[in-house]
Amino acid sequence: MSQRASLTAMGRSLCCDKVGIKKGPWTPEEDIVLVSYIQKHGPGNWRSVPTNTGLMRCSKSCRLRWTNYLRPGIKRGNFTPHEEGLIIHLQSMLGNKWAAIASYLPQRTDNDIKNYWNTHLKKKVEKNQVGNASIAYNIDGARNSHVSMLPISNCGSSTYASNMENISGLLQRWTRSSQKKTDPAQNQDLKCHGFQDDQGNCDTVSDREVGTSVPFEVESPSEARLCGAQHHSLTVLENWLLDEAVGIVDVTGISTGLCPDGVY
């Protein structure tokens, strides 16, 4: 009998089996609640997170959301050729030990690396096992680089993205997809939801942090539509941003204070 079956038989509910536990994609509101809580209490003791925050998520889900998406310093998007080479090289040495591999790429999560391997690199490597030229190049790229083959534990780098960027990115995609569902014809109007500089350019939240941008005004019908289902989340986010601006929520503290030694 499996552990799960035996536990269930004994009557103890597993965390994600509990009634009322929400599943599926996280909303910006939930992200903000989670980030605010962790900013106050620090990561860890995940068991208490859902109870203390009121989030209808299991502790595991909270931890995963934080480590894979919200925590400071996560670099998203394209992997560089150097990163590719490093992953290929490490995978050949360590196997599918994604957590171990991720420790060499502190800006990437194990989940990201795993996904990238499964969707890109695996095929690439398999393809190139017939002719090894490309792999050799990539591995050499990793070997010839200045990257030490020791886990990096520096979290203070300026290359680290902030939670704010992660959340604003999520919000952009979330509002875009919600918009698409309700009114596909207006997709073109919905360029971004963040902050606009004085030239009217859309900026990331981090740009606003240097004080050059102003919050969006709702001027067009398409923007006004945001005042429907997404109004609440935008209001919450913007209030939070304003709080951050006056120091109630210390966003920069999340980026630096919670990572004294680079270990999460």
Add this chain to the structure above:
DNA sequence: AACTTGCGCAACCGCCAGTCG
């Protein structure tokens, strides 16, 4: 324009190891 297919990625699931009482 409508439909299909493939891809990317966030999130979930199940298992395992460590810790605590």
Add this chain to the structure above:
DNA sequence: GCGACTGGCGGTTGCGCAAGT
């Protein structure tokens, strides 16, 4: 030593989107 519990990890799934037909 044992069972309960938590956190961590790797594998897998499912949804949304873009490209192709």
